[in-house]
Amino acid sequence: MQNITIFGATGSIGDSTLDIVRRHPDRFSVYALSAQRRMQKLAQLALEFGAKVVIVPDVAAVDVFRANWPAHQALPEIRMGERGLCETARDPETDCVVAAIVGIAGLASAFEAAQAGKRILLANKEALVAAGSLFMQTVQAHNAQLLPVDSEHNAIFQCLQNGREQQHIQRLILTASGGPFRNTAIEELEHVTPEQACRHPNWSMGQKISVDSATMLNKGLEVIEAHFLFGLPADRIDVVIHPESTVHSMVEFIDGSLLAQLGNTDMRIPISYVMGYPERIDSNTPAFDLRKLQQLNFSLPDFGRFPCLKLAFEALRAGQAECIALNAANEIAVAHFLQGGLRFTQIAQVIEQALNWQSGQDSAIGHIDDVFQLDLLVRERARAFLPASV
Numbered sequence: 241m242q243n244i245t246i247f248g249a250t251g252s253i254g255d256s257t258l259d260i261v262r263r264h265p266d267r268f269s270v271y272a273l274s275a276q277r278r279m280q281k282l283a284q285l286a287l288e289f290g291a292k293v294v295i296v297p298d299v300a301a302v303d304v305f306r307a308n309w310p311a312h313q314a315l316p317e318i319r320m321g322e323r324g325l326c327e328t329a330r331d332p333e334t335d336c337v338v339a340a341i342v343g344i345a346g347l348a349s350a351f352e353a354a355q356a357g358k359r360i361l362l363a364n365k366e367a368l369v370a371a372g373s374l375f376m377q378t379v380q381a382h383n384a385q386l387l388p389v390d391s392e393h394n395a396i397f398q399c400l401q402n403g404r405e406q407q408h409i410q411r412l413i414l415t416a417s418g419g420p421f422r423n424t425a426i427e428e429l430e431h432v433t434p435e436q437a438c439r440h441p442n443w444s445m446g447q448k449i450s451v452d453s454a455t456m457l458n459k460g461l462e463v464i465e466a467h468f469l470f471g472l473p474a475d476r477i478d479v480v481i482h483p484e485s486t487v488h489s490m491v492e493f494i495d496g497s498l499l500a501q502l503g504n505t506d507m508r509i510p511i512s513y514v515m516g517y518p519e520r521i522d523s524n525t526p527a528f529d530l531r532k533l534q535q536l537n538f539s540l541p542d543f544g545r546f547p548c549l550k551l552a553f554e555a556l557r558a559g560q561a562e563c564i565a566l567n568a569a570n571e572i573a574v575a576h577f578l579q580g581g582l583r584f585t586q587i588a589q590v591i592e593q594a595l596n597w598q599s600g601q602d603s604a605i606g607h608i609d610d611v612f613q614l615d616l617l618v619r620e621r622a623r624a625f626l627p628a629s630v
């Protein structure tokens with residue numbers, strides 16, 4: 241029996257993970273669950289899965305959680321804030337951490353899990369983008385196990401036969417849907433709404449990653465994530481637009497063979513893979529219907545339409561500080577776009593300004609605290625780059 245702790249349990253990845261737990265009560269037991277705003281949902285989940293611990297942001301959230309808890313039931317232990325998340329990450333009762341908080345907010349707890357030598361199922365790509373080598377070194381130094389949840393990296397991991405084929409890679413090919421604006425006239429992009437940007441053609445996901453898919457910064461973050469996970473330089477990681485999102489990514493090997501992983505667009509598939517790893521387990525998803533598969537299309541992305549993807553490649557080539565800046569500026573820009581305070585096309589402009597600013601700095605990133613410090617600094621700068629009105 242594996243004791244699972246899910247950080248970001250109320251989100252889209254949390255939902256899919258808990259559905260696998262539901263399917264395999266003999267294998268998994270929920271130890272702890274965290275949430276940020278949705279206290280009612282957290283209480284329902286903690287009750288259903290018998291969580292021993294919940295982690296909420298602050299005292300006010302504790303009150304809301306308690307108010308949503310049935311009077312006759314014993315309360316789980318309630319921990320608070322980042323300290324509560326980190327305490328739970330290293331808790332001896334936690335066997336496996338699902339890192340599914342969105343954004344840099346998930347880094348401290350995921351990093352703590354690495355330091356505690358836990359098994360980490362990593363959805364939170366921003367953690368790896370911002371702390372790349374430090375994170376990977378920490379995983380290695382503490383004998384932790386890092387398994388990729390992100391569908392592309394999970395596909396690559398499967399193609400590499402769980403890492404055994406790593407030394408024979410020629411290049412990685414990340415597939416990208418192209419998002420909701422793949423065919424939108426470029427002049428119209430400055431007028432698209434948050435609602436349109438969040439309407440992903442193939443996947444149902446949280447708001448932030450949906451906007452990232454629409455700008456294709458998601459793919460840029462994934463290129464950086466792949467670089468750190470699989471140790472390949474930027475020029476051996478390709479991105480192809482594949483509107484069907486059926487091929488989840490590919491590996492080209494030195495002998496010319498290409499291996500791909502295919503499947504429905506349902507995150508329960510990659511999540512069940514890492515939950516059961518090294519065994520495959522039932523993902524509770526419908527079988528793939530090959531008769532519906534008329535065509536698989538592939539084309540090269542247009543950097544003019546998707547400047548964020550170009551910026552991510554530039555950040556990766558420039559170094560860790562630029563990757564931190566890319567991510568921090570994007571988080572600020574996307575939050576403002578979602579609140580109606582920024583145009584869609586201005587997201588790339590804010591990121592570019594932050595990267596230009598970063599290129600004039602001398603930022604050494606040798607410790608995890610350097611990551612948090614630079615992240616905060618870039619956020620401050622990025623706020624200054626936001627236009628006064630849209």
Ligand SMILES: NC(=O)C1=CN([C@@H]2O[C@H](COP(=O)(O)OP(=O)(O)OC[C@H]3O[C@@H](n4cnc5c(N)ncnc54)[C@H](OP(=O)(O)O)[C@@H]3O)[C@@H](O)[C@H]2O)C=CC1
Pocket residue numbers: 247248249250251252253254274275276277278279339340341342343345346363364365366389390391443444445446447448449507
């Ligand atoms: N969804 C998907 O299919 C995929 C997601 N990912 C990655 O997984 C991560 C999660 O994505 P997704 O599930 O879509 O996101 P959601 O927005 O659906 O869920 C985010 C979760 O994080 C919690 N949360 C939000 N802000 C904070 C914070 N500041 N501190 C602590 N917890 C917080 C939320 O709590 P609350 O609900 O209470 O606000 C929620 O539980 C992202 O990094 C994303 O890029 C990767 C591949 C696929």
Ligand SMILES: CC(=O)[C@@H](O)[C@H](O)COP(=O)(O)O
Pocket residue numbers: 390391392415416417418419443452453454458459507
């Ligand atoms: C499900 C998943 O892993 C997402 O990151 C997905 O890949 C987003 O789709 P695109 O970024 O390809 O539009």
Ligand SMILES: [Mn+2]
Pocket residue numbers: 390391392462
């Ligand atoms: Mn992905």
